[in-house]
Amino acid sequence: MSLIIVDDDAVYSKTLSIYLKEKIPEILDTYLFTSPNIAEKFIEKNKSIISVIIVDYRMPEISGVDFIQKIQNSEDSYQILLLTGMIDQSLTLSIRRLKLFDILEKSEDFSKIVENIKRAYVFSTHIKKRKEKYNQLNLRYLTKKEDSHSFIDSIVGESQSIIKLKKDIKKIAQSSAPCLITGESGTGKELVAGAIFEESSRNKNKYTVINCAAIPPDLIESELFGYKKGSFTGANSDKIGILKSTDFGTIFLDEITEIPLAIQSKLLRFLQEGTIQIIGKNAEEKLDLRVISATNKDINMEIYHNNFREDLYYRLNVVHLNIPPLRERKDDIKILFEYFINFFSVLENKHNIKLDNEIYKFLMDYPWPGNVRELKNISHRLVLFSEDNKISHSELPLEILNYKIFDTNQNNFKESNNLLSKIEYEKKIILDALILTGGNKEKVAQIMGISRASVYRKIKDYNIYH
Template sequence: MTGSILVADDETSIRESLTIVLEDEGYNCTAVENGEEAIQVIDQNSFDIIVSDLKMPKRDGLGVLEYALQHSSDTLTIIITAHATIETAISALRKGAADYILKPLDFDEVLIRIENLLEHKKVAQENKYLREKIDQEYNFNHIIGESDAMKKVYKMVERVSSANSNVLVTGKSGTGKELVARAIHSNSDRSNKPFLAINCGAIPEDLVESELFGHTKGAFTGATTDKDGVFVAAHGGTVFLDEIAEIPLNLQVNLLRVLQEREVKPVGSNKTINFDTRIISATNQDLEAEVEKGNFRDDLYYRLNVVELSLPPLQQRRDDIPLLAHHFLKKYNKELKRNLKGISSEAMSAMMAYQWKGQVRELENVIERSVLLSDSDYLQLQDLPSAIRDASGSEEFNMDSESLDQAVRVFEKHHIKSMLKRTEGNKSEAARLLGIDPSTLYRKMERLGLSD
């Protein structure tokens, strides 16, 4: 094992013996004989674990513990005591000790305790890193988009994050429904609890009930152990049910009962388990139409759809294409170890004109592919798939400004002109093709200096 350990004990035989045992196991050890010396080396070094005697001259083990908690919060402290009273142990643990060991020391036991604490610390650090990474990636401030349509999404995410109401996220495949669900969780009071996502359309029908509600050992062939379903496993946090329309009709009544009662009965069990979990579901289908067809229960639909958050397709937020493209360029420069400096105006023009049926996911895939294959300092038109190149049309335009805001204005102006040209000046039809209201089109034309 590896790790740095501080041993503080005024008994020479214990201090030296413990140091030898730990160093034989591969630990890097520092040994001191009183609490004041312990504090001095804590100021000068970083330790994974402190093993400190409770009774020492100058400053006792609890004093060392309190100092370590204030000045080296990532360090875990084990208290050694010859006073075998439960009060002593409880006092040390209440003050923040990670563990305590009674004298006389069993060195094998000490090694096991230290190994367990280091493993616990490693897992805790990994979880902290993952939470910080998820918070950074899924905080709604980091969702890419400055269009009016996305500003409405941000406002709705911010509003619903503070509540516990069920949310139904709707939108075409590739619009980022899970990203928004994670943003809601990340900005809620549940952010330090689990977020579990389950794709209802990817689970075999005979296993859906087990995945959602859990099962007991022996409940069916292959059930070799008890297993919690997602609602219980995410207790205190959030469950994201993607493709909720794919839930089999015969299980929808069970799901409705679970959502109403906030308790589940695992497959093969007669006992119910309570849970406190927020439910966010998503679909790319028209659930109201599915209700009309008899494919989805209306009572379940209304239970899930307390708040609906509809994500706009990329056609309705074309202003965001340059922002998204540059974001993905930066991302895949890093992941693929490339160093493209930007995107040519011809390539961006083609991407602005293209109808992104695969939404943001398709745009990201195109940028990843193009970054990988490009031989230029800038992503060029020829780096894009032929379908996108063909969408650029014959009209060319130049953009000299490196400002992203200016780039957006140029592309937006160019695209509106293209739509007006296609509709022979019919602004209502152009607005429909652009996916915006006619009044919004008039405001944009005025802002961009486009005359009638």
């Protein structure tokens, strides 16, 4: 399996890769990129063989954070680590948008950095294996089974908003009115949609989930509405659209704002008249469908920017459910955390895991930008890497551990002595390289990609006695 390092500082990535090769023999290939652009193309083409991607925070072309946003994808099993000279508040704020395995501080010992990368590697392999297993089975069936008996029972939480949400789901399920579910990413919209379906009288009929963002825009129309043979070049046979194949059932249109405007009007017509027009057919067909839709975007903003039809919004939003973010229902954090720890300890065969009480302070203070999904993933990792059936707060990811420090006292952090200046940092790399090569300056020069003279000069400048 392969490892990728994207860093404009070729010296650092080379040194790191040498350490990694030595310490993690399972890594077959390491690819180093100084250009994020080329790295992105490479990652796109080689997804299946990549286990770990390490990205530098400060790069001239694009920031590490923006780069990670481009390459992160919940479907892929590779794990991403952000490499940074220092963690400051702007970094802590911007990483909330990311799906990171961890943050690596360049000032840390290489041995610690290597240890973290190894964990990311182990985790990626684990996810990959589990995915392969999932793919062989019916995914929906598994989701249900995995999260206990039914969708509604698997909605965990005792906050007022969750209690109300469950009541609302039961009420909404009684009718066939279109329902729009809103809420930040990871709050449980898909889970709620499944629960509405399961509680409804249509639950013996089909339930189809479509992620509108996952279908290329020019295919959405034929996927949804279907077409008649010969209606356009390439239409070699009739295609039954998803709407028709779900007749009498429930359709869940996830990420609804991603439907192109041209198709929005066709969908509007269906919601108004209950009829669809199959491409290439003149006659309309009547369908009996319950439509549930969801978005994590601010739909009013999409309407304002003319990306979403207001009339369609009103049709979809006959019933509205909003799931509040986790930080607004803090009562649920502890319950969810314990539920997931328990769930994953059964899954991973690690029983009677003991949690250190300190953990909750950190969990309560953290704003959970990725909501329940983030909490779930973190719980899985904690269980997986727990030793002697214990989980201590120090095993929490850095962004959670550091959050409290930033939030309570910024100055405190600046004085923190685990930060190194750029000079100290470069000095450390040279020192590390010298140790690695047993003081062989020729080799250090090779590793660092600089001339031997520069090595001598730096040793002198930095007062390194070796």
